[in-house]
Amino acid sequence: MRQEALSKPMALGHDIFPRVQPHIYTWINKYGKNYLSWDGVRAELVISEPELIKEVLKNSEKAFPKRKRLQFSLAS
Numbered sequence: 001m002r003q004e005a006l007s008k009p010m011a012l013g014h015d016i017f018p019r020v021q022p023h024i025y026t027w028i029n030k031y032g033k034n035y036l037s038w039d040g041v042r043a044e045l046v047i048s049e050p051e052l053i054k055e056v057l058k059n060s061e062k063a064f065p066k067r068k069r070l071q072f073s074l075a076s
Contacts, residue, residue: 001026 001022010019018025024046027035033048047053 004022006019010016027037027046028048034052035046037044037046047056
């Protein structure tokens with residue numbers, strides 16, 4: 001799929017997503033902006049709507065905790 005996308009000349013517009021990620025572009029057109037994908041035994045929910053992404057991240061503070069920064073020190 002990627003070879004096919006790269007073999008065609010690029011359009012004059014700035015829409016490079018179909019060329020860079022042709023498989024995801026195809027899935028969004030086929031299944032909609034939000035779809036469920038499987039990576040082996042792990043399910044991945046793909047959300048492409050900015051408002052829904054904001055809502056998920058805002059309401060899921062415990063699901064997406066902020067990581068503590070690692071502290072590095074120089075030994076002398």
